[in-house]
Amino acid sequence: MNSLSGDAFATHLAGVFEHTDWIAGATHASGPFASVDALHEAMMAVVRAADEATVLALLRAHPELGGREARTGAMTAASTGEQGRLGFAGLAKDEQAMLEDLNARYRDRFGFPCIIALKLHRNRASVFAEHRRRLVRDRATEIAACLDQIAVITRGRLDGVVSDARDGRSA
Template identity: 50%
Template sequence: MMTAALPTAQKLADLSALDCTAFSSQLGGIFEHSPWVAERAWAARPFASVDALHQAMVAAMLDAGRAEQLALIRAHPELAGKEAAAGTLTQASTGEQQGAGLDRCTADELQRLRSLNAAYRSRFGFPFVIAVKGRSRHQIMDIIEARLGNDAETEFRTCLDEIAKIARFRLDALLGAA
């Protein structure tokens, strides 16, 4: 595991020196339950910056077929959904949702959020995905409501864009670049 004491440049050099299996092990959680993204980005080594690593990972995601992209979107948990209630979110997702205050929803807020999640999934066939960092639970609910008016293709692309943002936040946290 990466140690926080190393400078970012050293962490990147260490990552770049890893074989594909070890690299994927270190970065497999950057894209929710989708280590294939790290596996495919590995070929772009060495990484001179966090930006370069992030770009390689996003390119791997965008170069994937539609079915893999859909599976990646569907790998994301619903906000304050059943995974959160059951305590089965990934560590990264738990921290992100807590940071947005989603673990502190009132009963009415939780009912609204779950209703919005259900409406979104019913309309688009995948969960609502957003990079929650820096947003309040109230902002998030308003954004879900607004995005319900989009067409399916716009939402598919928006989810991939949001996943790229989430990945950047996770890389920054892992590599101490934030």
């Protein structure tokens, strides 16, 4: 990764953050990176240094859990895989109605989707409980929580991109 030009670096890491490719480009200047951990920390430092409007745009770039994007196949491959592991694309009617309610209440309260690192959950019931728990927080706490969840999500995605690069596969 360290040997890539700025444009190649940004292109290779473009999918790590959901529809927010500029983060990879802004991180390149911080290199070289001693490890994948160092690269991820630099990427998250770019996010945490961004102004509020930019952070909100990042949060809003994420799909809702089991939302319209999931039902219509309009999510990124990474999000499709993450939500697919727990079956969010094919929920039963009662679960879909409950999730739509949770998503709407959360978006109305905070102005962005509830971002949950699904890899930290064994089943949908755990995700639903987390979604409900986070609905009562204040906005600043929830923005910070979403950034923490994005850190977990992107670390996993970055591992995949770096692994593919080591194996000679393109991103």
